[in-house]
Amino acid sequence: MTDLPNLTISETDLADLAAREGVIAIFATPDGKLDQGARKISTLSKRAVARAVEAEGFEKLNEGEALTLGYPAGLAATRVLVVKMGRRPSVEVARKAGATLAKARGKGDLLIMGGSIGRIADVAFACALRGYSFTAHKTADAEPQDALEVMVNAVDEVRAASDVLMAIAEGVVFTRDLTNEPANHLTTTEFANRLKEMENIGLKVEVLEEDKLEELGMGSLLCVGLGSASPSKVVVMEWQGGGDEKPFAFVGKGVVFDTGGISLKPAGGMEDMTMDMGGAGVVAGVMKTLALRKAKANVVGLVGLVENMPSDRATRPGDVVTSMKGDTIEVINTDAEGRLVLADVLWYAQERFEPTGVINLATLTGAIIIGLGHENAGVFSNNDDLCKSFLKAADAEGEGAWRMPMGAAYDAKLKSRIADMKNVGGRDAGSITAAQFLQRFIKEDMPWIHLDIAGVASVKAETAMAPAGATGWGVMALNRLIADGYEAE
Ligand code: BES
Ligand code: MN
Numbered sequence: 001m002t003d004l005p006n007l008t009i010s011e012t013d014l015a016d017l018a019a020r021e022g023v024i025a026i027f028a029t030p031d032g033k034l035d036q037g038a039r040k041i042s043t044l045s046k047r048a049v050a051r052a053v054e055a056e057g058f059e060k061l062n063e064g065e066a067l068t069l070g071y072p073a074g075l076a077a078t079r080v081l082v083v084k085m086g087r088r089p090s091v092e093v094a095r096k097a098g099a100t101l102a103k104a105r106g107k108g109d110l111l112i113m114g115g116s117i118g119r120i121a122d123v124a125f126a127c128a129l130r131g132y133s134f135t136a137h138k139t140a141d142a143e144p145q146d147a148l149e150v151m152v153n154a155v156d157e158v159r160a161a162s163d164v165l166m167a168i169a170e171g172v173v174f175t176r177d178l179t180n181e182p183a184n185h186l187t188t189t190e191f192a193n194r195l196k197e198m199e200n201i202g203l204k205v206e207v208l209e210e211d212k213l214e215e216l217g218m219g220s221l222l223c224v225g226l227g228s229a230s231p232s233k234v235v236v237m238e239w240q241g242g243g244d245e246k247p248f249a250f251v252g253k254g255v256v257f258d259t260g261g262i263s264l265k266p267a268g269g270m271e272d273m274t275m276d277m278g279g280a281g282v283v284a285g286v287m288k289t290l291a292l293r294k295a296k297a298n299v300v301g302l303v304g305l306v307e308n309m310p311s312d313r314a315t316r317p318g319d320v321v322t323s324m325k326g327d328t329i330e331v332i333n334t335d336a337e338g339r340l341v342l343a344d345v346l347w348y349a350q351e352r353f354e355p356t357g358v359i360n361l362a363t364l365t366g367a368i369i370i371g372l373g374h375e376n377a378g379v380f381s382n383n384d385d386l387c388k389s390f391l392k393a394a395d396a397e398g399e400g401a402w403r404m405p406m407g408a409a410y411d412a413k414l415k416s417r418i419a420d421m422k423n424v425g426g427r428d429a430g431s432i433t434a435a436q437f438l439q440r441f442i443k444e445d446m447p448w449i450h451l452d453i454a455g456v457a458s459v460k461a462e463t464a465m466a467p468a469g470a471t472g473w474g475v476m477a478l479n480r481l482i483a484d485g486y487e488a489e
């Protein structure tokens with residue numbers, strides 16, 4: 001598991017800064033005002049900081065960007081990073097500053113001279129998240145993580161803010177590690193084991209094995225894993241931090257690898273399908289965050305863990321299976337497997353927990369990438385209030401999300417000649433017909449959102465808060481949705 005940098009929050013101490021090794025970050029406002037710590041560093045460096053801030057290069061920076069002074073005279077530090085940022089930054093600017101520092105710091109311990117600047121905990125949070133790298137399978141001697149220290153005037157206040165943010169960061173990193181992990185390492189069994197470990201932090205975790213899933217009648221989920229040597233599983237994670245009210249439910253698609261099955265995918269890019277458990281990864285990350293910050297809410301997280309492989313035992317195109325709900329499904333294309341998994345887990349979640357609302361996450365369709373690219377997840381919902389709350393939370397966290405339409409005309413595409421429905425509705429509006437399929441397994445009046453995260457769960461280029469690879473998209477937004485809408489004060 002990737003560790004977050006070791007973060008210390010200490011009281012401002014301007015003595016001994018000249019002898020301080022590593023990297024020092026200081027702040028200057030857009031109109032060039034240095035705060036207390038920055039003034040001290042400037043004096044020690046014989047006004048190198050003040051002159052840099054007066055130069056044209058500083059003026060051209062956007063807020064949250066930084067200048068680097070290498071090997072400044074008068075200081076033992078190898079670098080001073082001068083961040084352009086107002087004294088009361090928005091969350092967005094503070095996080096941008098943190099990401100800037102993560103990229104510019106290079107090797108060595110980092111000291112952030114926060115003084116009494118606002119939202120300094122967000123700077124450290126973003127620095128930790130953008131500094132993430134997945135090194136589990138690099139054999140070079142793992143170097144010890146460089147330390148991260150933040151010097152501030154109001155230690156208690158910043159520590160309190162930082163504790164919550166670091167709980168979120170732990171969740172995001174957990175999601176990223178799971179999503180980056182190759183499928184020969186993250187089998188369904190290994191996945192379940194990693195979830196089971198979260199019992200250490202107070203979650204109740206239950207693993208339902210294949211015989212139990214058969215008993216429950218999950219013919220739709222089970223047909224996906226028939227070709228794989230890895231057993232299918234459903235894992236139920238419960239966080240009880242509220243009273244005796246019904247929980248909110250998160251449901252995730254956990255296809256540890258998606259070959260397409262008998263409807264085999266082409267070879268080019270198939271290796272990316274190691275991230276097809278990204279929805280389950282986000283559910284796991286959110287549950288971790290809620291437990292770590294001891295959220296005052298009742299939340300359940302359910303994930304369907306399967307592997308979609310071709311074999312003589314695999315489901316064939318044309319097969320008809322029976323879902324737990326009782327509806328029959330004609331499997332036209334074995335590569336439309338995510339919806340088959342979710343159908344049964346969604347139904348089970350509603351039957352067992354009678355939740356106040358359900359949000360499912362899935363890397364469900366390539367079509368959503370055609371529609372929205374890698375900037376926004378597709379949002380599908382039967383409930384305007386819940387949907388608005390989610391979009392607001394996602395916007396506040398800078399996680400792109402865009403609502404898509406649904407309707408009866410799309411649903412009609414799922415009509416089958418021989419069963420209650422088929423699992424694909426044709427090429428047109430592929431993401432919407434997939435959402436319509438899921439909605440058939442949502443009870444009347446159950447507030448529900450389906451998040452198609454195929455384009456955002458793992459990306460080839462770096463994003464604001466993550467290097468290339470798994471992003472952990474959604475952990476921050478879903479945590480905020482719970483915090484803002486479902487927690488008792
Ligand atoms: N896991 C894929 C969707 C996907 C594609 C995720 C690209 C991430 C990146 C899903 O199971 C799938 O194969 N969907 C098919 C559906 C089709 C057969 C109706 C697709 O999108 O092509
Ligand atoms: Mn597929």
Ligand code: ZN
Pocket residue numbers: 255258276335337338363364
């Ligand atoms: Zn898939």
